[in-house]
Amino acid sequence: MNIYREIKCLIHYGIQKGLLDIQDEVYVRNRILEILHLDEYEAVRIDPESLEEPQPILNRILDYAYEKGILEEDTVTYRDLMDTRIMDCLMPRPSEIIKKFWAEYQISPALATENYYRLSAASNYIRTGRISKNLSWKASTEFGELDITINLSKPEKDPKAIAAAKGMKSSSYPLCLLCKENEGYRGRINHPARQNHRIIPLQLNKEEWFFQFSPYVYYNEHAIIFKGCHEPMKISRATFDRLLEFVGQFPHYFIGSNADLPIVGGSILSHDHFQGGNYTFAMERAPLLKKMFIKGFEDVEAGIVKWPLSVIRIRSTDRNRLTELGDLILNAWKNYSDESVDVLAYTKDEPHNTITPIARYKDQKFELDLVLRNNRTSKEHPLGIFHPHSDVHHIKKENIGLIEVMGLAVLPDRLIEELEILKQCMQGTRNIHECEGMEKHITWFQMLKAKYPKTDIAYNEVLKNEVGRIFERILWDAGVFKQDSKGIEAFTRFIEQISR
Secondary structure (H helix, E strand, O other), X not given: OOHHHHHHHHHHHHHHOOOOOHHHHHHHHXXXXXXXXOOOOOOOOOOOOOOOOHHHHHHHHHHHHHHOOOOOOOOHHHHHHHHHHHHHOOOOXXXXXXXXXXXXXXXXXXXHHHHHHHHHHHOOOOOHHHXXXXXXXXXXXXXXXXXXXXXXXXXXXXXXXXXXXXXXXOOOOOOOOOOHHHOOOOXXXXXXXXXXXXOEEEEEOOEEEEEEEOOOOOOOOOEEEEEOOOOXXXXXXXXXXXXHHHHHHOOOOEEEOOEOOOOOEOOOOOOOEEEEEOOOOHHHHOOEEEEEOOOOOOOOEEEEEOOOOOEEEEEEOOHHHHHHHHHHHHHHHHOOOEHHHOEOOEEXXXXXXXXXXXXXXXXXXXXXXXXXXXXXXXXXXXXXXXXXXXXXXXXXXXXXXXXXXXXXXXXXXXXHHHHHHHHHHHHOOOOXXXXXXXXXXXXXXXXXXXXXXXOOOOHXXXXXXXXXHHHHHHHHHHOOOOOOHHHHHHHHHHHHHHOO
């Protein structure tokens, strides 16, 4: 392998993708030579028409670095730390990207986010090669086509990095993975490198917020909008103001927030943040099941959405009216109990009720979906009454956060192998009782065998459809007011109480 050719190819890639100007070539080359402990450079020629993706080039450079003892360990964690450092050599300064973003925003908000997304992918901050390995499909259900994805984009835990991390001095910088201090951070074995990361400053509700993309995109332009201060998640009137102001600035995006309580909240409750993007989820397409009128807000469209979770949708041309009504609904829900459907607002002083809100701008109107959540537990359901119940834990037992609420299941990577084994067992080529780790699927397998006794059918599609049915059930479990006669009646009582 000619290391100088690989360096030349990587710089050529960066020029072609607009990460750097051709006038920066010598400077960038010297920065990469420094990382690779090279004191000399040999001029090489490459095909100017070629444009190889960065990861194969980086992989060859990393192989060289390991061979020369520059890369400490040949594992995914250590390789990610070094290839991120190398890619940073190609990156513009944050100020340049910010100026370009807002200049393009003046032409079109959609142009600004699209080009910023392209840069985030071109820089290898969004590792598109890994994301392309995710298994994704749609499942038809009573509530529309749900999205299913089995996530393979996050690297597996590195045993050597885990062992090394135990001996590391603890660090509180950055405070968390969402803090603005991650921009350009070199990373460490227990914290991802972010030298190639760039963020866009925003003003929401007269506060400092930042816009970035998720490195593990689950849908088109999967964005994260996070507060400049490291403050815990809190759903409040200010939340609705921020969400609606954002879609006013970026009307081609939706934006939503995880709830702010454990069990029904997201994975990071310590730093206030939202998720958004340029994608239409099944929940957005769901129609109203029942229109409602709320006293004092007759000018605002309102209704119960036909969705397995409990959703109130409100719409208006005036976003301030949605903020006012959203705040009214939130405060009413925080203190609402209905023992007939297992909803209790408090256990002693512990609150249980909160909201997962989603904002959009559609058909010249602001739209706010308010998903009612409750995190109470019981002896029967110790992980949560309105949480995936134990009979579906073989597929998913994690929290139902914002993305799942809207109709996209993010399932664990173990299911790739387990679904393949299930298919073989259904075809009769393997015995599920002899397959290690498959005990949790036995009840489901027996149900599937009874439902599909033939062995010559398309089991790949059958299993995808059945996983979709389980996800529908998971969403049903998370709904505080079920979409049956008893649940709709209870839901209606709550909305009627708001009008009193």
